[in-house]
Amino acid sequence: MSNDKFYEEITEAIVSLDKEKTIELANKAIQEKMNLLEVIEKGFGAGIRKIGDLWDEGEFFLPELMLGGTIMQESMQLLFPHIGTERDSISNGKVVIATIEGDIHSIGKTIVATMLSANGFEVFDLGADIPAEKIIEVAVEKNVDIIGVSALLTTTMIGQKKIIEILETKSIRDKFKVILGGAPVSKAWVDECKADGFAGSAVEAVNLVKNLLKI
Amino acid sequence: MGSEIFKRGITPGKLPDTLNIEQPELIFEIHKSYYDAGADMCQTSTFGSSFLNLQGYRIENQIKELNESALKNIERACLPNRLIVGDIGPSGVFKPPVGKATADQWVSSYVKQVNFLEQGVDLWHIETISDIEEMEAAIKAIREISKKPIISSMTYTKTKRGFFTIMGDSLEKCVRILEDRNVDVIGANCTLGSDEMIGLIKELKELTNKPVSAKPNAGQPRIDLNNRAVYDQPIKDFVSDIREIIQIGAKIVGGCCGTSPETIKEIKEAINSI
Numbered sequence: 001m002s003n004d005k006f007y008e009e010i011t012e013a014i015v016s017l018d019k020e021k022t023i024e025l026a027n028k029a030i031q032e033k034m035n036l037l038e039v040i041e042k043g044f045g046a047g048i049r050k051i052g053d054l055w056d057e058g059e060f061f062l063p064e065l066m067l068g069g070t071i072m073q074e075s076m077q078l079l080f081p082h083i084g085t086e087r088d089s090i091s092n093g094k095v096v097i098a099t100i101e102g103d104i105h106s107i108g109k110t111i112v113a114t115m116l117s118a119n120g121f122e123v124f125d126l127g128a129d130i131p132a133e134k135i136i137e138v139a140v141e142k143n144v145d146i147i148g149v150s151a152l153l154t155t156t157m158i159g160q161k162k163i164i165e166i167l168e169t170k171s172i173r174d175k176f177k178v179i180l181g182g183a184p185v186s187k188a189w190v191d192e193c194k195a196d197g198f199a200g201s202a203v204e205a206v207n208l209v210k211n212l213l214k215i
Numbered sequence: 216m217g218s219e220i221f222k223r224g225i226t227p228g229k230l231p232d233t234l235n236i237e238q239p240e241l242i243f244e245i246h247k248s249y250y251d252a253g254a255d256m257c258q259t260s261t262f263g264s265s266f267l268n269l270q271g272y273r274i275e276n277q278i279k280e281l282n283e284s285a286l287k288n289i290e291r292a293c294l295p296n297r298l299i300v301g302d303i304g305p306s307g308v309f310k311p312p313v314g315k316a317t318a319d320q321w322v323s324s325y326v327k328q329v330n331f332l333e334q335g336v337d338l339w340h341i342e343t344i345s346d347i348e349e350m351e352a353a354i355k356a357i358r359e360i361s362k363k364p365i366i367s368s369m370t371y372t373k374t375k376r377g378f379f380t381i382m383g384d385s386l387e388k389c390v391r392i393l394e395d396r397n398v399d400v401i402g403a404n405c406t407l408g409s410d411e412m413i414g415l416i417k418e419l420k421e422l423t424n425k426p427v428s429a430k431p432n433a434g435q436p437r438i439d440l441n442n443r444a445v446y447d448q449p450i451k452d453f454v455s456d457i458r459e460i461i462q463i464g465a466k467i468v469g470g471c472c473g474t475s476p477e478t479i480k481e482i483k484e485a486i487n488s489i
Binding site: 057058059060061062063064066067070102104105107111154155184186188189 | 271374377382
C-alpha cells in the first residue's frame with residue numbers, strides 16, 4: 001500500500017469516529033517504522049481538520065467533535081513516545097486553559113482543550129472555577145504561548161478582564177496571547193478587555209490559535 | 216426571570232435561584248411585574264434547581280429549601296385565574312462522550328426537584344434542553360409524580376442543514392420522540408432570536424398537530440460597559456416577530472433571554488388586538 005493510501009485510511013478512520021481502527025493504524029505505523037511526523041500530519045491531522053469542516057457544515061455536533069478529539073488524543077499518546085527527540089518539533093505551541101473563578105461551566109472549555117490538543121498543541125487544562133492569579137501562575141511556570149479563559153456567565157466575565165489587568169501590572173502582557181471563550185463573549189468585549197481574540201466554537205478556537213501563532 | 220435578576224445585579228458565579236432564599240422580596244417583585252404585565256402564566260425561579268445542577272454549585276443539600284421558597288415567592292405574586300409553571304432547566308451535565316451523565320442520574324435528579332414543586336404548580340415547562348435523552352428523562356421524572364400538563368422545549372441552533380440541538384438532535388427527531396412521549400405542548404426556547412424562531416415554528420407546525428409554543432431570545436447579546444449582557448433588539452421588533460409566530464399557529468408565546476415585563480405587556484396587547 002502506498003503511503004498516501006495509508007494516510008487516507010487513517011483520515012477515514014478518524015472521520016468515521018472508529019477508535020479501534022484508528023488505534024490499529026497508529027500501531028501499524030509504529031511497527032512498520034514509518035515517518036511518524038508525516039503520518040501525524042497527513043493522516044491524523046487531516047482527519048481532525050476534516051472533523052472541523054464537518055462541524056462547520058452542520059454534519060457533526062458536540063458528541064462527534066468530542067469523540068473525534070479524544071480518538072485523536074489517544075492516538076497521539078500512543079505515537080509520541082516513538083517520536084523521541086522530535087517531539088518538540090510537532091508541538092504547535094503551549095496553551096493554558098481554564099474556566100474563570102466563580103463559573104463552574106466546563107463543557108465548552110473542555111471541548112476547546114480537547115480540540116487544541118488533537119490539533120497538536122500542548123494543553124494544560126486547569127478545570128473550572130479557577131482564580132485569575134492561578135491561571136497566570138501556570139502560564140508563567142509552563143512558559144505557554146496562549147492563555148485561554150472561558151466564562152459562560154455574564155456575571156463572571158469580569159474575571160477575563162482581570163487576567164489582562166494582572167498581566168499588565170506584572171509587565172508580562174506581551175509574553176502571552178490571551179483568548180476568551182464562552183457564550184456571552186463578543187468582539188466588543190474582547191476589545192474592551194484588550195484581549196487577542198475570541199472564538200464561537202472549538203473549531204474556530206483552533207483556527208484562532210493557529211492564526212495568533214502564525215501557524 | 217434571569218434577565219431581570221441580572222439587571223438588578225447578582226454576585227458573580229452565584230446561582231440566581233439562591234435569591235429565592237436570600238432575597239425573596241426581589242423574586243416576588245419580579246414575578247409580580249410579569250403577572251401585572253398581563254402574563255397568563257409565569258415560571259418558578261427554579262431553572263437551575265435540579266439536584267445535578269445544584270451539585271455543580273455544591274449546594275445540593277439546599278434542594279428542598281430552594282424549590283419550596285421558589286413556590287412561596289411565586290404563589291404570593293400570582294393573580295386570580297393565572298397559572299404557575301414549574302420551571303425545569305438542564306442538569307448541566309452531559310452524557311458520554313461529552314460528559315459522564317447517565318439517563319438514570321438525570322431521572323433521579325429531576326424526580327428530587329419535581330417532588331418539591333408538585334404541590335404548588337399548575338403545569339410544567341421543561342426548557343433549554345439540548346439533548347433529547349435528557350428531555351425524556353425529565354418527562355419520565357415528572358410523569359412518575361405528576362399528572363399535570365407538560366410543555367417541552369428543546370433549544371435549537373440553526374445550521375446549514377436546518378435546526379438541530381448542539382448535541383445533534385434534529386427538530387424532526389425531537390418532535391417524533393416528544394409525540395411518542397405524549398407531552399401536551401411541543402416548543403422551542405432560547406438560543407434563537409425571534410426572527411430565526413419564526414422559521415423554526417413554521418417547520419414545527421408542519422411536523423406536529425400538538426399545540427406549539429415559542430419562547431425566543433430578544434436577538435443576540437452584547438456586553439455593556441458595566442459588564443452586563445444587553446439585548447438591543449427593540450421590543451416592537453420582537454413583538455412583531457411574535458405576532459408572526461402566532462399567525463403561523465403557536466398557541467403559547469413568551470420571551471426568554473433579554474425580554475422583560477414590558478415585552479410581555481406589549482405581547483399581551485398584540486394578542487388582544489388579533
